[in-house]
Amino acid sequence: MRAQVFHGPGDLRYEELPVPTPGPGEVLVRVEAALTCGTDVKVLRRGHPLMIPTVPTVFGHELAGTVAAVGPGVRTVREGDRVAVANSAPCEACRYCRAGRQNLCDDLLFVNGAYGEYMLVPPRVVLRNLVPLAPRLAAPRAAFAEPLACALHAVEAAAVGPEERVVVFGHGPLGLLLGLLARARGARVVLVGRAGPRLTVARGLGFETCLDVTGIDDPVAALREATGGVGAHHVIDATGRPEVWEQAVAAAAKGGTVVFFGGCAPGTSIRLDTRRVHYEELRLLGVFHHTPALICRALDLLASGGVDPMPLVTHQMDLKDVPEALALMARGEALKVLIHP
Numbered sequence: 001m002r003a004q005v006f007h008g009p010g011d012l013r014y015e016e017l018p019v020p021t022p023g024p025g026e027v028l029v030r031v032e033a034a035l036t037c038g039t040d041v042k043v044l045r046r047g048h049p050l051m052i053p054t055v056p057t058v059f060g061h062e063l064a065g066t067v068a069a070v071g072p073g074v075r076t077v078r079e080g081d082r083v084a085v086a087n088s089a090p091c092e093a094c095r096y097c098r099a100g101r102q103n104l105c106d107d108l109l110f111v112n113g114a115y116g117e118y119m120l121v122p123p124r125v126v127l128r129n130l131v132p133l134a135p136r137l138a139a140p141r142a143a144f145a146e147p148l149a150c151a152l153h154a155v156e157a158a159a160v161g162p163e164e165r166v167v168v169f170g171h172g173p174l175g176l177l178l179g180l181l182a183r184a185r186g187a188r189v190v191l192v193g194r195a196g197p198r199l200t201v202a203r204g205l206g207f208e209t210c211l212d213v214t215g216i217d218d219p220v221a222a223l224r225e226a227t228g229g230v231g232a233h234h235v236i237d238a239t240g241r242p243e244v245w246e247q248a249v250a251a252a253a254k255g256g257t258v259v260f261f262g263g264c265a266p267g268t269s270i271r272l273d274t275r276r277v278h279y280e281e282l283r284l285l286g287v288f289h290h291t292p293a294l295i296c297r298a299l300d301l302l303a304s305g306g307v308d309p310m311p312l313v314t315h316q317m318d319l320k321d322v323p324e325a326l327a328l329m330a331r332g333e334a335l336k337v338l339i340h341p
């Protein structure tokens with residue numbers, strides 16, 4: 001089979017590999033749709049100790065496909081089943097898993113392999129995060145399950161409700177998914193980004209406001225203006241930049257929620273207005289990753305049409321063109337590239 005294999009930072013190779021044979025508890029999935037992700041760009045640049053514990057490994061982590069073969073002892077799926085595969089599986093034994101916070105599992109197992117014709121899914125993922133698809137849910141749409149589950153985690157943690165004002169910082173794929181989810185819950189969404197192809201797509205998604213902060217010195221003042229002077233009920237950062245985390249706190253209304261969705265570079269910190277956090281009861285929430293339950297709820301939303309992520313697919317390419325797809329992502333010219341293995 002052909003695959004894009006990650007050998008280390010900056011070293012992605014298009015190779016011919018043997019098609020794996022599933023062992024006990026394993027499942028072989030024929031990949032039908034894979035999506036590029038901003039994380040791929042970061043990981044290709046500098047590696048990732050959590051998501052890529054060993055090299056070489058087939059790259060990519062957002063996919064859907066069809067079960068091609070099952071190993072001995074597999075009872076949850078059969079050959080021919082259409083499935084989504086999440087990029088991790090929790091242990092279900094540690095104290096976080098037992099408390100239903102599997103995203104914080106002390107022993108979270110990450111898997112990769114979306115950019116190959118086949119992916120061998122290990123037993124733990126087969127048991128906890130290999131999910132059969134609803135009959136009419138197409139593979140390209142189902143491949144959004146993983147990023148959508150992450151975004152759903154943020155929107156549920158904030159408890160976004162109807163008619164509430166939600167500000168999302170970030171015009172990347174996750175910023176847009178967060179905006180779509182908030183809007184699906186009836187919220188009035190202000191999306192904050194910078195002019196370019198991505199903000200153009202955002203403008204087509206029907207958010208109440210898309211604020212272009214190119215050349216604006218004080219985005220918070222502009223946001224206060226856009227929210228009638230009171231700030232937002234919920235502010236979500238999807239940029240992972242410390243200065244934007246500070247703006248997110250400043251843009252929240254009294255009693256508001258700030259969700260730190262985008263991870264910042266290691267070692268960074270922010271300044272907090274302690275008076276506002278205390279007297280105005282700001283709720284500051286960190287969110288990370290997803291759980292098996294969130295993956296299922298994300299797939300339900302995709303199947304029911306509650307959220308339509310397909311406008312985020314700006315390009316479609318073959319497996320051999322993954323490097324070009326990731327270069328488009330790095331330059332901010334693509335939101336999601338759909339890869340056909």
Ligand SMILES: [Zn+2]
Pocket residue numbers: 037038039061062146147
């Ligand atoms: Zn991703």
Ligand SMILES: [Zn+2]
Pocket residue numbers: 090091092093094095096097098102104105106107108
């Ligand atoms: Zn665990």
